[in-house]
Amino acid sequence: xxxxxxxxxxxxxxxxxxxxxxxxxxSGHRSVSWYQxxxxxxxxxxxxxxxxxxxxKGNFPGRFSGRQFSNSRSEMNxxxxxxxxxxxxxxxxxxxxxxxxNEQFFGPGTRLTVL
Amino acid sequence: AQSVAQPEDQVNVAEGNPLTVKCTYxxxxxPYLFWYVQYPNRGLQFLLKYITGDNLVxxxxxFEAEFNKSQTSFHLKKPSALVSDxxxxxxxxxxxxxxxxxxxxxTTLQVKP
Numbered sequence: 001x002x003x004x005x006x007x008x009x010x011x012x013x014x015x016x017x018x019x020x021x022x023x024x025x026x027s028g029h030r031s032v033s034w035y036q037x038x039x040x041x042x043x044x045x046x047x048x049x050x051x052x053x054x055x056x057k058g059n060f061p062g063r064f065s066g067r068q069f070s071n072s073r074s075e076m077n078x079x080x081x082x083x084x085x086x087x088x089x090x091x092x093x094x095x096x097x098x099x100x101x102n103e104q105f106f107g108p109g110t111r112l113t114v115l
Numbered sequence: 116a117q118s119v120a121q122p123e124d125q126v127n128v129a130e131g132n133p134l135t136v137k138c139t140y141x142x143x144x145x146p147y148l149f150w151y152v153q154y155p156n157r158g159l160q161f162l163l164k165y166i167t168g169d170n171l172v173x174x175x176x177x178f179e180a181e182f183n184k185s186q187t188s189f190h191l192k193k194p195s196a197l198v199s200d201x202x203x204x205x206x207x208x209x210x211x212x213x214x215x216x217x218x219x220x221x222t223t224l225q226v227k228p
Contacts, residue, residue: 055213092159
């Protein structure tokens, strides 16, 4: 079974631009979560989508948004990029995060650098 | 609110020696606890989880974790460390049955030959 894939793997953008990151979950997984990883803040939850609906949301500004498609693929968008948005963005999928014991499977991440 | 803490930024151990990476948690209700490992420039890999049942949970790559309800701890252990175990380890707790994963700040494990 193929793992979680994320594209692109690396991105360089300038302040003020916007960016879209893509995530394809493991086949059959309907829950997709997004995380931001930085050296200073660690791993922080952005949002989770399940069956095309946002089920959970972290404490990020509205510049960060996401969506999920009917095939469970997900995208996240960051508008008006700031230097502080430079991070590794990780996507994770699970069978159903509603069942508390389901583990999440992570993709390799997208490394975003904002100049 | 649920939270998890990893009190050590780094753990150093010699190859062949047992290792422990510490994690404490704070939850209301039953805890759903996880350990993940991250190698450089990679995503997180699932190691093991505690949902219910036996307090000693066995996972991938010879790792195990001990759930202690009275001490609210979920320490990761391995009887004999390998150099290849050197990586960043994260403990996580589920924020409720349908909630997000909340991660600790991570512990760097350094295993020296």
